Amino acid sequence: MSSAFPYLIGRIGLTDRWSIQLSHVHKQRMEDGAMVLWRPRFTIWLNAWTNDQQQSVEARKQHFAKSADPNKYDEREQQTDDGRLIYSYRLREEANDERVAALYGFVFSDSGHVQLSLDFDEESDAEIAYATLNSVNHEPPALADCQIYSQFCYASNMVTIDRIPVDYMVREATERPRDSGWQFFSGRETQEYVDDANNIQLVPVAFVAAISPEIIPHLSAEPGTQWERRDDSFVPA
Numbered sequence: 001m002s003s004a005f006p007y008l009i010g011r012i013g014l015t016d017r018w019s020i021q022l023s024h025v026h027k028q029r030m031e032d033g034a035m036v037l038w039r040p041r042f043t044i045w046l047n048a049w050t051n052d053q054q055q056s057v058e059a060r061k062q063h064f065a066k067s068a069d070p071n072k073y074d075e076r077e078q079q080t081d082d083g084r085l086i087y088s089y090r091l092r093e094e095a096n097d098e099r100v101a102a103l104y105g106f107v108f109s110d111s112g113h114v115q116l117s118l119d120f121d122e123e124s125d126a127e128i129a130y131a132t133l134n135s136v137n138h139e140p141p142a143l144a145d146c147q148i149y150s151q152f153c154y155a156s157n158m159v160t161i162d163r164i165p166v167d168y169m170v171r172e173a174t175e176r177p178r179d180s181g182w183q184f185f186s187g188r189e190t191q192e193y194v195d196d197a198n199n200i201q202l203v204p205v206a207f208v209a210a211i212s213p214e215i216i217p218h219l220s221a222e223p224g225t226q227w228e229r230r231d232d233s234f235v236p237a
Contacts, residue, residue: 005029006150007206008037010216013141015048018107018114021135023128025206041098041121044132050112057085057108064106064115072104078134084109086134097121105133142216149206149219151180157199158186159211166212166229168237173223181223184208184215 005027013019014035026037026044037044051060065075065087072089079085088105103118103126114136118129143149158164167187174181182205185194193199209216218227218234226237 006147007204008146008149009206009209010142010213011135011139012143012146014046014114014136017111017138018048018136019139019141020046020114020132022132025210042125042128043119045117045119047115048112049115051110057110060108060113061085061087061106068104073101080137082137084137086136088130088133100126103129103133107133107136109138143220145220148180149204149209151178151205152202153180153182153184153205153208154200155184155203155208156186156189156194157201158188159184159208160201160203162186163211164188166208166215168226168228169215169218169234170226170237171221171223180205180219182208182219184212187229 007025008028009022009025011019011021020037022037024039024042026039029036029038033047035046037046061077068089069091072091074090076088077085085108086105087108088103090101090103092101093099098121099119100121100123102120103116105116105118107114107116116133116136118132120126120129159166164186166184168185170183172181172183189199205219209219214229214233215227221227227234228237
């Protein structure tokens with residue numbers, strides 16, 4: 001993944017109303033007026049629209065269903081308890097790479113809709129694609145400022161390599177613009193282990209959040225704070 005684009009994970013904002021849940025670390029860019037979220041072998045293209053014409057959800061859905069490629073298949077429609085209508089279909093297109101049939105989806109509400117195209121190389125990723133589509137809703141993003149995901153942190157190899165969940169996290173003050181000040185540990189490290197610089201890595205915060213999503217709500221905490229795990233959440237240490 002190129003470092004020229006920001007990292008994102010968790011529930012992120014698409015507009016002031018719409019958000020999406022990313023279960024994996026993605027990069028973000030804007031291209032041809034669309035937001036593009038991608039990771040190796042998986043790409044999401046998104047556009048959000050307001051309902052300026054005050055059309056019903058069903059009328060807008062019918063418009064896209066009728067104008068879609070006639071070769072579409074596996075059409076699905078779901079009405080959610082919170083008033084969203086999710087419409088999707090698969091479409092196999094000619095490509096020079098290894099992509100399987102793409103998933104095209106629309107998430108409608110009274111105020112507007114989000115249009116998504118999800119391209120992936122493995123059919124096993126279809127389940128993730130559907131879950132990502134279904135996650136688009138009006139929930140607030142996990143963090144108001146997602147830039148911290150692209151900032152760097154120090155993390156124990158027990159977290160980054162052994163993938164042991166974070167048990168202790170501390171944020172120190174820093175003046176380096178790309179340094180978040182965060183340090184993450186599994187809680188199993190000895191002092192001797194921590195004193196060995198080879199056991200600590202400098203990585204983007206998003207990489208640690210992918211291993212321990214429970215840290216996400218606390219990433220905006222002020223420098224000088226410490227947090228420790230209690231069951232599935234963190235409390236001040």
